[in-house]
Amino acid sequence: xxxxxxxxxxxxxxxxxxxxxxxxxxxxxxxxxxxxxxxxxxxxxxxxxxxxxxxxxxxxxxxxxxxxxxxxxxxxxxxxxxxxxxxxxxxxxxxxxxxxxxxxxxxxxxxxxxxxxxxxxxxxxxxxxxxx
Numbered sequence: 001x002x003x004x005x006x007x008x009x010x011x012x013x014x015x016x017x018x019x020x021x022x023x024x025x026x027x028x029x030x031x032x033x034x035x036x037x038x039x040x041x042x043x044x045x046x047x048x049x050x051x052x053x054x055x056x057x058x059x060x061x062x063x064x065x066x067x068x069x070x071x072x073x074x075x076x077x078x079x080x081x082x083x084x085x086x087x088x089x090x091x092x093x094x095x096x097x098x099x100x101x102x103x104x105x106x107x108x109x110x111x112x113x114x115x116x117x118x119x120x121x122x123x124x125x126x127x128x129x130x131x132x
Contacts, residue, residue: 004061004069007123011057011076014116018083018109019050026108028101029094039093039101045086046109053079053116070127077120083113 022028022043029037056076063069087093087109093101 001064003123003126004064007073007119008057008059008061010119011060011116012054013057014112014119015050015052015054015057017050017112018053018116019047021050021108021112022046022105026104028105029099037094037099037101038091039087039099039105042087042091042093042101043105045091046083049079049083049086053083066127066130070124073120073123073127077117077124080113080116080120083109083116 017025028039028043031037031040053076056072056079060069060072060076063072087101087106093099093106096102
C-alpha cells in the first residue's frame with residue numbers, strides 16, 4: 001500500500017510537471033506574430049506525454065496486483081524516454097542556445113525525466129522481486 005501511494009504520487013507530480021511546466025513554470029519561447037518556434041511544438045507534445053505519465057501514475061495508485069503495477073511502471077519508464085526524445089531528437093527547439101527553451105525549459109525537462117526514469121527503474125526492480 002505504501003509503495004503504491006508513494007510511487008503513484010511521485011509519478012503523478014512528475015507527469016504534471018512535464019505537461020504543465022513548459023506552459024507555466026519554465027516557459028518556452030513566446031510566439032512572435034506568425035513565427036512559431038520549434039520549441040512551441042515540443043512543449044505541446046510534452047503536454048500529451050506528461051498527461052499520459054500522470055494517468056499511469058493514477059492507475060499505479062489504484063491497482064494492487066504487482067504484475068499490473070509492473071506493466072504500468074514499464075509504461076512510465078518508456079514514456080520517460082519519450083519525454084527525453086521530444087526536445088532533444090524528435091522535434092527539438094530553437095537553434096540559438098541563448099533562447100529560454102535552451103537555457104531553462106529543456107534542461108528542466110531533462111532533469112525531471114531523468115528523475116522519473118530512475119524512480120521507474122527502482123520501482124520496476126522492487127515490483128519484479130515482490131511476490132504476489
